[in-house]
Amino acid sequence: MPPSVPQAGRHNDRVIPHAPSNWLDHPLAVTGARLAWLLMLIVISWLALRSGPGPEISTGADKLDHVAAFFALAFTAALGWGRLRATGFGLLAYGVLIELLQSRIPGRSAELTDVVADAIGIALGLAAFALVAWWARRA
Numbered sequence: 828m829p830p831s832v833p834q835a836g837r838h839n840d841r842v843i844p845h846a847p848s849n850w851l852d853h854p855l856a857v858t859g860a861r862l863a864w865l866l867m868l869i870v871i872s873w874l875a876l877r878s879g880p881g882p883e884i885s886t887g888a889d890k891l892d893h894v895a896a897f898f899a900l901a902f903t904a905a906l907g908w909g910r911l912r913a914t915g916f917g918l919l920a921y922g923v924l925i926e927l928l929q930s931r932i933p934g935r936s937a938e939l940t941d942v943v944a945d946a947i948g949i950a951l952g953l954a955a956f957a958l959v960a961w962w963a964r965r966a
Contacts (some may be wrong), residue, residue, distance in 0.1 A: 849963040851906065860907035868921075871896050878932050893944035894951065897922065901952025911953050918949050934943045952954060 850856060874884060884893050897918060904914040922945030930937035 834963030836893055851960060851963050854921075857907055859902045859903065864903040864907050867896070867899055867903065872925070876932065876935075878934055888943040893916035893922075893941050897945045898952040898955070899948075901949045902956050905953055905956035909920070914948050915953055919946055922946070924938070 851964055870884075887896060890920055900921075901917055904918065908914065921944075922942050926937040926939075926941055929935040
């Protein structure tokens with residue numbers, strides 16, 4: 828009996844927009860993306876929620892910092908787990924949570940425009956992942 832061929836679009840528990848035989852599903856790529864995502868989540872949370880001055884990791888433009896941070900979180904989450912809709916909504920909720928917590932921290936404030944910048948970064952990160960997945964599927 829010939830071995831079964833996995834169906835495109837679902838591999839293990841990952842919903843993915845590409846065939847499971849390409850490099851995006853390699854265990855090292857998936858594990859590396861998950862570890863990178865976790866590290867970024869920890870660093871971004873610490874930077875966003877610290878009350879006093881600390882080391883700055885910044886582009887010099889606050890909203891661009893938000894776009895870049897959430898782009899990276901969205902891209903690595905999509906690569907690590909492949910659940911694009913859940914990634915988008917989950918990261919948007921995380922961005923809102925950060926702003927709510929910042930409103931309670933002395934010297935910090937919540938801004939709706941930060942959440943908008945987060946959403947733009949998420950959309951760009953997921954779009955970049957979809958483009959890379961499309962390219963990998965064609966290769």
